[in-house]
Amino acid sequence: MEIDFNFITEIIPTYVQGTIMTLNLAVISILLSIIIGLLIEAARYFNLKILTAISKAYIEFSRNTPLLIQVFFLFYGLTKFGIKLSGFTCGVIGLAFLGGAYMAESFRGGVEAVSKSQIESGQALGLSKMQILTDIVLPISFSISIPAVVANCIFLVKETSIIASIAVAELMFVTKDVIGMYYKTNEALILVVLFYLIILLPISIVSRIIERRLRYGEFGR
Template identity: 50%
Template sequence: MVARFLFEVMDYQFIVNSIPLYVKAMELTLILSFWGILFSIVLGCICAMVDYFKIPVLKTVVKVYVEISRNTPLLIQLFFLYYGLTQFGVRLEGETCAIIGLTFLGGSYMAEALRSGLDAVHKTQVESGLSIGLTNWQLMRYIILPQACAVAVPSFAANVIFLLKETSVVSAIALADLMFVAKDLIGMYYRTSEALLMLVVAYLIILLPISILFSYLEGRLRQHGLGSGNI
């Protein structure tokens, strides 16, 4: 059955012809993910810092934001941004919308990852740092962040992959990403098998190297005894 499927049903000429479409879509998926993940990290860092230093009012704002962002789906966030806000004159382009949505979603996940890292740094580390006369900034830069980041790497990596996968949703707001192209090809030519096969391959090309890279990094960190919590 598999053989029949591979050699009779599949139209390989169609696959070859559709490669340029997928490459172009992959570009968009990567660009959106890149900016989305970058801004998520920035937003996550800010939120984690606000939480760590317990800055009065901002702390509550961050808390509310994290709860809202973690408990609503990206698709609904995008629909609200793209179709909802436009009603009131806020005109956002699809790309901008997708990046804002991804950042809104990813920011809280990144913040949680970093927060768990910061929490894992032992109190004695902070106190020792202060007692040898480091300033707050030096303490953060040389003592806390290096240890916190090492602990945060696994969940950080999981979040990056999670956000990359989440970009598949942006096709719903008319962005021509991988999912969109596959849907288009299915709709136009009824070539379901070929379109979906290419879709899976495209996602594998993006995600497999990243996944392998991160597990390698994690292994390296563990080898050096970082991130195990007993430094």
């Protein structure tokens, strides 16, 4: 298998542009999905029955339908109702819609891991339910949820490849474009793997450091 390194050098700027688009999609959708997850968990915590029922339906629907179908509906289906969104906007909405469901489940696991004695201690101190949530439940549950949240973040970064299907020039779209124009399949695939690693490896390493420090802090090490 021959690799054209000169071609790789020439095409790197195109992949840099695709990486920037991938990061834009990922960062915005991850932030939105975390917000959605926190709002859903807050509705559960305060036992808002109607919102909790809606959130359960949303989680089941989101996790049990393919992201590709969701994105196609946003990009193609909404035009039937006179709503036309850009590919980037559809990608962000689709990723946040999917990610919010996974983040909500991650936070739920963290909240359920908070011991009742800690909550009861807050009640004994006269803290309100909101104060217990913000000062006790969320900090503890978030530290417990870090591994799951990071896994969801990595999952969403990889899922940005689906957005290539609606002509958003992220990494996978760039790869398909390069292969179609230059027939340099090996070089294109090598570059896309390398650039995904450049994005994902730092996230994984930083998350392990944060998780280790939080765990040591919890046990007083």
